[in-house]
Amino acid sequence: MKNILGREIPDYIEGYGKVKPFNGASASYGIKTKSKVKLTSVKPGDKKLLSSINEALDKVKIKDGMTISFHHHLRNGDFILNNIVYEIAKRGIKNIKIAASSIFPIHEPLVEHMKNGVVTGIVTNYISGPVAEAVSRGYLKTPVVMMTHGGRPRSIESGEIHIDVAFIAAPTADSYGNINGVYGNAACGSLGYAVPDAQYADKVVAITDNLVPYPACPIEISQEYVDYVVKVDSIGNPDGIVSGTTKIAKDPVGLKIAQMAARVMDASGYIKNNMSFQTGAGGTSLAVAAELEKIMKDRGIVGSFAAGGITGYIVDMLDEGLFRNLFDVQCFDLKAVESYRDNPKHQGMGGSMYGSPSNKGAVVNNLDVMILGATEIDTDFNVNVTTGSNGIIMGGSGGHSDTAAGAKLAIVVTNLVKGRLPIIKDKVTTITTPGESIDVVVTERGIAINPKRKDLIEKLEKSNLPIITIEELKDKAEKMTGKPEEVKFSDDIVAVVEYRDGTVIDVVKKVLG
Numbered sequence: 079m080k081n082i083l084g085r086e087i088p089d090y091i092e093g094y095g096k097v098k099p100f101n102g103a104s105a106s107y108g109i110k111t112k113s114k115v116k117l118t119s120v121k122p123g124d125k126k127l128l129s130s131i132n133e134a135l136d137k138v139k140i141k142d143g144m145t146i147s148f149h150h151h152l153r154n155g156d157f158i159l160n161n162i163v164y165e166i167a168k169r170g171i172k173n174i175k176i177a178a179s180s181i182f183p184i185h186e187p188l189v190e191h192m193k194n195g196v197v198t199g200i201v202t203n204y205i206s207g208p209v210a211e212a213v214s215r216g217y218l219k220t221p222v223v224m225m226t227h228g229g230r231p232r233s234i235e236s237g238e239i240h241i242d243v244a245f246i247a248a249p250t251a252d253s254y255g256n257i258n259g260v261y262g263n264a265a266c267g268s269l270g271y272a273v274p275d276a277q278y279a280d281k282v283v284a285i286t287d288n289l290v291p292y293p294a295c296p297i298e299i300s301q302e303y304v305d306y307v308v309k310v311d312s313i314g315n316p317d318g319i320v321s322g323t324t325k326i327a328k329d330p331v332g333l334k335i336a337q338m339a340a341r342v343m344d345a346s347g348y349i350k351n352n353m354s355f356q357t358g359a360g361g362t363s364l365a366v367a368a369e370l371e372k373i374m375k376d377r378g379i380v381g382s383f384a385a386g387g388i389t390g391y392i393v394d395m396l397d398e399g400l401f402r403n404l405f406d407v408q409c410f411d412l413k414a415v416e417s418y419r420d421n422p423k424h425q426g427m428g429g430s431m432y433g434s435p436s437n438k439g440a441v442v443n444n445l446d447v448m449i450l451g452a453t454e455i456d457t458d459f460n461v462n463v464t465t466g467s468n469g470i471i472m473g474g475s476g477g478h479s480d481t482a483a484g485a486k487l488a489i490v491v492t493n494l495v496k497g498r499l500p501i502i503k504d505k506v507t508t509i510t511t512p513g514e515s516i517d518v519v520v521t522e523r524g525i526a527i528n529p530k531r532k533d534l535i536e537k538l539e540k541s542n543l544p545i546i547t548i549e550e551l552k553d554k555a556e557k558m559t560g561k562p563e564e565v566k567f568s569d570d571i572v573a574v575v576e577y578r579d580g581t582v583i584d585v586v587k588k589v590l591g
Contacts, residue, residue, distance in 0.1 A: 147178065203476055230274070235436065244282045246299065256299075270426055348486065442480050464510045465586060479510060482516060567588060
């Protein structure tokens with residue numbers, strides 16, 4: 079056969095296979111492949127920069143029943159989700175599924191969209207505020223699906239979640255779709271949770287309030303994944319981007335818990351050169367980091383890495399030489415943003431690299447110690463961070479289950495009683511993280527070790543720490559508060575709680591009353 083240039087080309091070449099004849103340079107664009115990663119159909123000379131969100135909605139052919147995704151690197155300062163869904167609702171479009179890595183109180187307008195049928199499905203890793211309350215009351219047509227930070231990219235990569243359009247809030251972008259989170263009025267640091275969406279969504283729209291000349295550097299999400307760019311006045315409120323939970327505990331109880339947790343880490347043998355560590359952004363968890371810092375300085379210990387959502391406290395440990403590197407999936411405060419921008423030892427990572435159980439090397443699998451929080455814990459060491467004791471959704475796993483599964487030592491730190499309610503119960507209201515992944519529970523009134531960790535029991539019994547059983551902790555708590563009344567639920571399921579591998583670990587039912 080002859081190709082378009084008149085060259086004689088065989089139909090089949092031994093050792094090569096079936097031949098596809100050249101059909102002109104312009105014919106190469108938009109060819110389908112077997113790759114899981116979508117190919118761009120942008121041709122030389124094509125313009126990606128659009129004039130408005132509405133033009134972007136036209137370009138992606140937004141329609142009923144689509145799944146659209148958003149990301150929470152702007153946290154409670156995000157404007158993008160609300161603005162996009164508002165424009166979709168104005169078009170009369172219905173039955174939209176929102177695949178947002180997290181939902182915050184600022185996303186309250188979603189409640190009305192849930193009531194009027196614009197939004198009928200939500201997939202998320204964490205949900206709080208009015209939207210969580212509305213879901214708990216049954217306002218969403220279908221149960222919200224609650225994933226983990228590692229489970230979400232796994233499901234995107236496997237095709238379990240098919241994203242039609244990903245809308246990425248870009249603190250800085252150029253006209254060809256290169257994005258970073260370290261410059262601009264809404265600089266937020268790592269864009270880790272948007273990475274799998276950019277790679278696998280059918281269409282990707284970058285929305286920025288800081289359009290810079292090409293190329294935008296550094297590049298966190300590259301032009302090869304982005305279909306369109308839209309310039310808007312503002313993508314978010316910088317005051318809402320910083321987490322409200324990144325203050326170290328100063329109260330005597332929180333400090334006592336932190337000191338005991340550090341002693342548990344030490345007695346267990348994990349505070350040593352090349353150790354790896356992650357802690358949450360809550361006050362007691364950060365106080366544990368402060369206690370660890372003292373020990374490492376006193377002994378001249380240098381760790382391999384700290385990971386997760388990074389705070390200024392962890393940045394200080396990097397700057398002091400206590401860790402060689404940081405792995406950052408989201409920045410929790412401005413010091414972390416600045417460090418991520420300026421220090422090459424402060425590395426970004428996508429959500430899949432962070433915690434997916436299905437890739438070839440999740441960072442969580444290399445953690446020595448993880449410090450976790452809890453809303454409730456039961457006598458089987460199951461942990462709830464999804465619902466409050468009243469049954470209302472108030473959070474979600476985030477990286478809780480991922481890090482607990484990967485770390486060699488997973489420690490839950492918590493007051494024994496919060497708000498006059500016992501934290502240790504016979505059965506938690508909702509299981510977020512299975513007890514088999516939790517090794518130690520540290521409270522101000524005692525420390526419980528999971529019976530399966532006989533090695534830890536042997537080591538810690540030789541210490542002077544107040545080691546007691548989880549049942550004894552529960553009894554201590556109930557003597558202080560009494561046994562709380564059981565929450566009453568209907569049979570209606572309002573949320574499905576997925577474990578990181580996509581299996582269902584629990585469901586949340588509609589609260590009565």
